[in-house]
Amino acid sequence: MVCDIDGTLAPIVATPDDARVTPEALHALDRLTQVYALVACVTGRPAAQARRMVPLDAVAISGNHGLEVWRDGAVHLAPQAAKYVQPMAEALQLVRNDGLLPELGCHIEDKGITFTIHFRGSPRADHAARYLETQIVPKLERAGLASSFGRMVLEVRPPVAVDKGAAVKRLRGRRHITEILFVGDDSSDVDAFREATVRIAVRSPEAPRALLAAADAVVDGPADVVELLEHLADAA
Numbered sequence: 235m236v237c238d239i240d241g242t243l244a245p246i247v248a249t250p251d252d253a254r255v256t257p258e259a260l261h262a263l264d265r266l267t268q269v270y271a272l273v274a275c276v277t278g279r280p281a282a283q284a285r286r287m288v289p290l291d292a293v294a295i296s297g298n299h300g301l302e303v304w305r306d307g308a309v310h311l312a313p314q315a316a317k318y319v320q321p322m323a324e325a326l327q328l329v330r331n332d333g334l335l336p337e338l339g340c341h342i343e344d345k346g347i348t349f350t351i352h353f354r355g356s357p358r359a360d361h362a363a364r365y366l367e368t369q370i371v372p373k374l375e376r377a378g379l380a381s382s383f384g385r386m387v388l389e390v391r392p393p394v395a396v397d398k399g400a401a402v403k404r405l406r407g408r409r410h411i412t413e414i415l416f417v418g419d420d421s422s423d424v425d426a427f428r429e430a431t432v433r434i435a436v437r438s439p440e441a442p443r444a445l446l447a448a449a450d451a452v453v454d455g456p457a458d459v460v461e462l463l464e465h466l467a468d469a470a
């Protein structure tokens with residue numbers, strides 16, 4: 235069983251720093267680690283932050299959309315991402331120097347090998363999204379970096395072929411696992427669906443159509459995800 239964190243285990247809140255995985259969700263994950271060969275979280279958050287949110291050693295963690303894994307108490311960067319440390323730092327500086335982003339209500343989150351521009355807090359999210367699309371994305375492209383829109387965010391990352399699907403594949407490794415259930419709520423989770431045998435989408439007003447279309451089943455929110463995980467633990 236592999237799942238996303240924000241919007242899946244942790245309810246979406248206005249400030250990402252305030253997001254919490256509920257004790258009920260942690261309890262359900264803990265139960266699953268006793269019956270499943272693999273219980274893991276694959277998230278856009280940095281791996282170290284995800285580890286703090288899900289402090290269960292038996293739950294494997296892949297962060298920054300697969301660019302990092304948490305192993306033996308430390309963060310390990312995907313080898314192909316290493317040469318982008320400097321270009322990513324320069325791009326982060328570039329967006330921090332953009333005076334209009336704070337005015338538009340955008341908040342920049344430094345995530346190490348990636349960064350995220352949040353516009354959930356913007357009074358005019360449509361203006362913010364258009365500014366990002368027309369002014370910021372082209373600059374990132376010229377710097378040779380990749381970016382994509384998610385739920386009220388623009389995520390900026392190295393242009394390497396590592397996504398949540400690659401993360402799931404890497405977590406599975408050489409273990410003989412025939413079934414992988416994946417639960418997620420956002421566009422990047424569609425990539426993880428590729429490597430799953432059972433695909434569960436979490437519905438929200440912002441749920442991407444592609445996610446819902448690719449899902450085998452849809453649940454209504456993080457509380458329903460917990461219920462699902464408890465059912466899986468009961469049934470195992």
Ligand SMILES: [Mg+2]
Pocket residue numbers: 238239240241242418419420
């Ligand atoms: Mg999510």
